[in-house]
Amino acid sequence: xxxxxxxxxxxxxxxLYGLEARRVSAWFGKHKVLERVTLDMPPGSVTAxxxxxxxxxxxxxxxxxxxxxxxxxxxxxxxxxxxxxxIYHASQRPQHVRSRIGMVFQKPNPFPTMSIYDNVxxxxxxxxxxxxxxxxxxxxxxxxxxxxxxxxxRLSTPGGALSGGQQxxxxxxxxxxxxxxxxxxxxxxxxxxxxxxxxxxxxxxEISSQVTIVIxxxxxxxxxxxxxxxxxxxxxxxxxxxxxxxxxxxQLFGDPHDPRTADYVHGRFG
Ligand SMILES: Nc1ncnc2c1ncn2[C@@H]1O[C@H](COP(=O)(O)OP(=O)(O)OP(=O)(O)O)[C@@H](O)[C@H]1O
Numbered sequence: 001x002x003x004x005x006x007x008x009x010x011x012x013x014x015x016l017y018g019l020e021a022r023r024v025s026a027w028f029g030k031h032k033v034l035e036r037v038t039l040d041m042p043p044g045s046v047t048a049x050x051x052x053x054x055x056x057x058x059x060x061x062x063x064x065x066x067x068x069x070x071x072x073x074x075x076x077x078x079x080x081x082x083x084x085x086x087i088y089h090a091s092q093r094p095q096h097v098r099s100r101i102g103m104v105f106q107k108p109n110p111f112p113t114m115s116i117y118d119n120v121x122x123x124x125x126x127x128x129x130x131x132x133x134x135x136x137x138x139x140x141x142x143x144x145x146x147x148x149x150x151x152x153x154r155l156s157t158p159g160g161a162l163s164g165g166q167q168x169x170x171x172x173x174x175x176x177x178x179x180x181x182x183x184x185x186x187x188x189x190x191x192x193x194x195x196x197x198x199x200x201x202x203x204x205x206e207i208s209s210q211v212t213i214v215i216x217x218x219x220x221x222x223x224x225x226x227x228x229x230x231x232x233x234x235x236x237x238x239x240x241x242x243x244x245x246x247x248x249x250x251q252l253f254g255d256p257h258d259p260r261t262a263d264y265v266h267g268r269f270g
Contacts, residue, residue, distance in 0.1 A: 017083040017181040018043035018212050019064055019101070024078035025240070026059050026068060033059055035240040036078070039231050041182075046204060046213040048223040048249065051233030052270035056241030057216045060233070061184050064214060065101035066094045082181060099127045101182040102175035107191050108167035110174070112160025116142075116151050119159040119170055123178045137177060144210070145173035146203040165196020169203055176207065183207075185215040189222065201226050220265060224253055232261045 019041040026034040034056045041047040041064075049057045062068040063076055066087060079086045087097045102123075110119045120138045124131060131137050138155070142148040147169040151162070159170055168188055175183055185204070189197040204213060204226050217223050223230055230252040235241035245252060245261045256262040264270050 016043035016210070016212055018045075019182055019214065020079075020081040021060070021064065022079040022081065024060065024063055024076060024080065026056065026063060026076045027074070028071070029073045032240040033235075034063075034076075035242045037233075037241075037243055039243060039246055041212060041214050042229065043212050044209050045228040046208045046215060046226050047229040047231065048227035049214065049216045049231050049233060050218075050220065050223050051241070051264070052235075053218075054241075055233040055235040057233050058186055059241075061103075061186055061214065061216055064182070064184055065103055066097045067103065069094070095127070099123075099129075099178050100180055101184060102178065102180040104168070104171050104175055104183060104185045104188050106187045108164055108171050110159035110162070110167050110170045113158050115156045116159050116162070116170060117155040120173050120177050123174050127178055129178065141173040141176045142170075144176055144203075144207055145169045146199060146206060147173060163196065165192050165199055168192060168196070168200055172200075172203055172207070176211070180211060182212045182214065185213065187216050187218065190218070197222070220253075220267065224249060232256075232258075232264060234260060234264075 021037055021039045024034060024037045025032065037060060049060065051057055059068060064080055068074050068076055080088060082100065111122060114122065117138050120141050121134060139148060142151060147166060150166060159167060162170060189200050192200065201222065215226065227249045230249045231246035232244045232252065233241050234244045245256060245258045252261060253265050256265060
């Protein structure tokens with residue numbers, strides 16, 4: 001597959017919200033792992049975070065929906081704006097922030113014994129959101145996640161009975177059910193085979209006009225295939241990570257301004 005595999009929807013003319021990180025630094029105890037990261041993640045687009053292992057991509061992603069603060073000893077400074085409002089302002093409840101900014105993890109994590117149908121609704125139940133027409137919502141979320149045709153005849157079977165790739169798309173459907181503004185994805189395909197990876201990438205391409213997506217990936221081809229924008233993170237030895245360069249994916253891969261970016265995207269290190 002090449003970077004031209006998916007038709008990318010144009011980013012975007014709708015009332016969607018993007019994220020803006022402003023001078024974000026992060027620590028685990030006394031160990032500083034991110035240094036003043038500023039990044040715009042435009043509404044209705046896919047932003048890929050790339051860079052070698054340990055440079056702080058996953059930490060940055062967790063900061064974007066207030067999951068970083070759940071780790072003992074973790075601290076941060078700076079701002080993260082959703083619709084212009086700082087998600088770390090004292091008036092913002094972390095649980096509410098996390099329902100507006102969902103997360104899909106590396107390893108698919110549906111509730112294994114719960115039915116496919118109930119898995120889709122489980123995020124809503126946790127958030128205490130009531131829905132009138134559950135059947136329609138389940139169908140529309142499974143359709144948007146590209147899973148409906150494969151599961152429509154067995155909605156009452158357990159989520160754990162699906163293949164890994166189907167489970168990951170079920171997790172995407174579950175995230176979509178709460179109508180998030182943003183979906184964060186932490187290497188969502190790294191546990192999947194190439195065919196399942198392709199299906200998840202197609203799903204990302206399809207939903208990217210409806211929800212702002214930020215994805216961490218180690219796969220350069222994947223970053224090129226699915227993202228509109230890209231940020232290259234790097235950490236010097238013993239130093240906190242930061243962004244070397246960010247821009248459109250086309251520019252970052254086709255005409256990188258920093259030689260370190262060029263070396264990384266051309267596979268010369270990392
Ligand atoms: N829970 C934690 N406690 C202490 N240090 C941590 C914790 N999680 C991450 N770190 C440290 O923070 C730094 C950044 O890690 P992070 O996982 O964000 O990097 P990454 O770029 O996502 O790496 P990878 O690509 O390997 O997933 C690393 O030095 C890591 O050891």
